[in-house]
Amino acid sequence: MDRVKNIEKLAESGRVWDVAVIGGGASGLGVALDALSRGLSVVLVEKADFAKGTSSRSTKLVHGGVRYLAQGDVFLVFEALKERGRLLKNSPHLTHNQHFIIPIYTLFDKLQYSIGLKIYDWMAGRLRLGKSKFISKEETIQRLPKVKQEGLMGGVVYHDGQFDDARLALSIAMTCDELGGIMLNYTKVNALIKNNQGKITGIQVRDLIGKKNYQIKAKMVVNATGVFADKILQLDQPSAPKSIQPSQGIHLVLDQSFLGGNDALMIPKTTDGRVLFAVPWQDKLVLGTTDTIREKAKLEPEALAKEIDFVLETASAYLTNKPTKSDVLSVYAGLRPLAVPKEGSAKTKEISRSHKVIVSDSNLVSITGGKWTTFRKMGEDTVNHFSKVSGKSIGNSQSAEIKYHGYTVNPQTGHWKSYGSNADKIKKMIQDDPILGDLLHPEYPYTLAEVIWAVKHEMAIKVEDILARRIRILFLDAKAAISMAPKVARLMAETLGRDEDWVNEELSDFEKMANKYILK
Numbered sequence: 001m002d003r004v005k006n007i008e009k010l011a012e013s014g015r016v017w018d019v020a021v022i023g024g025g026a027s028g029l030g031v032a033l034d035a036l037s038r039g040l041s042v043v044l045v046e047k048a049d050f051a052k053g054t055s056s057r058s059t060k061l062v063h064g065g066v067r068y069l070a071q072g073d074v075f076l077v078f079e080a081l082k083e084r085g086r087l088l089k090n091s092p093h094l095t096h097n098q099h100f101i102i103p104i105y106t107l108f109d110k111l112q113y114s115i116g117l118k119i120y121d122w123m124a125g126r127l128r129l130g131k132s133k134f135i136s137k138e139e140t141i142q143r144l145p146k147v148k149q150e151g152l153m154g155g156v157v158y159h160d161g162q163f164d165d166a167r168l169a170l171s172i173a174m175t176c177d178e179l180g181g182i183m184l185n186y187t188k189v190n191a192l193i194k195n196n197q198g199k200i201t202g203i204q205v206r207d208l209i210g211k212k213n214y215q216i217k218a219k220m221v222v223n224a225t226g227v228f229a230d231k232i233l234q235l236d237q238p239s240a241p242k243s244i245q246p247s248q249g250i251h252l253v254l255d256q257s258f259l260g261g262n263d264a265l266m267i268p269k270t271t272d273g274r275v276l277f278a279v280p281w282q283d284k285l286v287l288g289t290t291d292t293i294r295e296k297a298k299l300e301p302e303a304l305a306k307e308i309d310f311v312l313e314t315a316s317a318y319l320t321n322k323p324t325k326s327d328v329l330s331v332y333a334g335l336r337p338l339a340v341p342k343e344g345s346a347k348t349k350e351i352s353r354s355h356k357v358i359v360s361d362s363n364l365v366s367i368t369g370g371k372w373t374t375f376r377k378m379g380e381d382t383v384n385h386f387s388k389v390s391g392k393s394i395g396n397s398q399s400a401e402i403k404y405h406g407y408t409v410n411p412q413t414g415h416w417k418s419y420g421s422n423a424d425k426i427k428k429m430i431q432d433d434p435i436l437g438d439l440l441h442p443e444y445p446y447t448l449a450e451v452i453w454a455v456k457h458e459m460a461i462k463v464e465d466i467l468a469r470r471i472r473i474l475f476l477d478a479k480a481a482i483s484m485a486p487k488v489a490r491l492m493a494e495t496l497g498r499d500e501d502w503v504n505e506e507l508s509d510f511e512k513m514a515n516k517y518i519l520k
Helices: 003-010 026-037 066-070 074-090 107-127 137-143 165-178 226-236 305-316 372-383 386-390 414-432 448-457 463-470 478-496 500-517
Strands: 016-022 042-045 095-104 133-136 154-163 182-184 187-194 200-207 212-223 244-255 264-267 276-281 284-288 330-339 355-359 364-369 439-441 444-447
Touching (some): 003 182, 016 026, 016 200, 016 386, 026 372, 042 165, 042 187, 066 074, 095 107, 095 276, 133 137, 137 154, 165 182, 187 212, 212 226, 212 386, 226 244, 244 305, 276 305, 284 305, 330 364, 330 500, 355 372, 414 444, 414 448, 439 478, 444 448, 444 478, 448 478, 463 500, 478 500
Parallel strands (some): 016 212, 042 182, 095 264
Antiparallel strands (some): 095 154, 133 154, 244 284, 244 330, 264 276, 276 284
8 A cells, every 4th residue: 555646646636436435444444345346436534544443442353242142133143143254254364263162150051151152153154163062171171271160160162253453454455455445544534525405525634644635526425433423424414413322342451371272261241241251362361341331432542440440350250360450461442333322221232233324414424333343244235325325326245255455375373474465575575684574572573574564565654553553562562562662663764754853753652642551
C-alpha cells in the first residue's frame, strides 16, 4: 500500500466513486472488500490508523458465540459459525483452530456443556473445526496444568478460531488496495456533501498528514465508524438521536505460565453472568472480558479499577497461581458499538450482537453492531443497499471466496506467521543487509527490518502504528514497547525523511499513550 499514490488518486478531479467508506475497522473493511468483489470502485478513509479502535482490542477469537447460543440467538450463531469457517480458510496465516476446555466441577455442568457444545458442533456443519468431547480429570490437568484441581471432575473440550485482529485488518486493507481500492489512514471526514434534494453525493475529508482537504464524490456513502457512528449521523442530521451505546470490554495480558499448555480456558459463568476466557496468544495469556456501559466513545478507552479487579478475581478462582496486578504485562480496553437498548433493558449482555444496516432520508448508509467474525457478511449486507441508493444494478457478492493478502497454506512459525507469504521478503531484506536482523528488544523476536517493511508496505505512519498494530508488542508487554520506541522512531524518521523534532514528538505521544497500558 502506497499512501502517497493513493492521495494522488484522490486528487483526480471529476471522478465519481461508487462507494465511499468512512471507517477503517472491521466493518468498514468488510464493506470495502465486498464492494470491490462486485467490481465497484471504492475509497475508504480512516481518521486514525486501520483498526486503531475496537477492531484491534478483541479477545482474539473468531467464534460462533457459545454464549449467544445460551441466550437463544440461534440465527447469529449459525451466521457466525459459517463466517468463522470462511475466515480460517481465507487467512491461514492469521488464524488457527484453537482448543478450549471448560473445567467441570458438577454433574449438571457436565451434562449442560456436553449437550450445548454438541449442538454448537452440529450447527457448524461441514465448517466444523473439530468435535467437542468430555475428557477425564487427569487429561484436563495434563492439558491445563495450572487449573484449580479441588472438586475437578474433568473438562469439556471444544473448538473455535483464534486470530490476530489488527494484522487481519491490515491484510484485508492490503487486499482491497490490490483490488483497486483507495485505502487511506489518517484521513478525517469533516462534512457530508449533499445536492439540492438533500441527498448525499460525497464527503469532504482532510488528510491529517499532508494537511490538505479533498472532496470525494460517491454514489453511496457508508458510515462504518463503530462506536463513533453517531458523530457521522449527526453530521447528516444534527438532531439525530443517539443510536450507539458503547460497552467496554477489557483484557489483561499475563505470562503464559499462569495457565500452561496450549489449550484455552473458558469459564462459563462469572458473577455478572458472562463468560471469561484465558487464551494463549503469541506466547502470552489474554484474560477477558468485561461488559461495562460507558457514556462516551473514546479512541483510547481506559480500563476501570473495578473491571481489573473483576478479571483478576474471576481468573484466580480457577487458577492455582493467583495473578495480581504486578503480574499484568499489558491492559487494554475496547468499546463495543451496541445498539441503544429499548426502555427497561439496560443489560448489555442481553443486547443482540447482530448487525443492522440503516439508510437515512439523505441516503447515508450506516452499519452498526456486529463483531469481527461476521465482518464479511456485514459488508455484503451493506453493499446490498447500493442499487436502492444509487439506482445502478450490481452483481452478486464474491467476497466469500477472496484469499487475503499474504495467504499461504504453509505459513512460517513464530511471529513470522502473521506476515504470511511476505515473511520471506522481509528475511531477504535481512540477508541483503544483516544489520536489519538486529532485534528491537533482547527478549522479543522483532527485527529492524520489520519496521522498514511496515513503513514502506503497510502504511505505518506513527511509532504507535508499528508497536501497537504492525507488531503487537504494546498489547503483549507495554514496558517492552516503551523501551523499543526510540529505536523504532529513529528508523522510521530515516525511512520517511523526518527530523529530530518529529522523533521527539512521536516518542512523547507514544509514551503518554503506552503508560495507559501499564497497571500502576
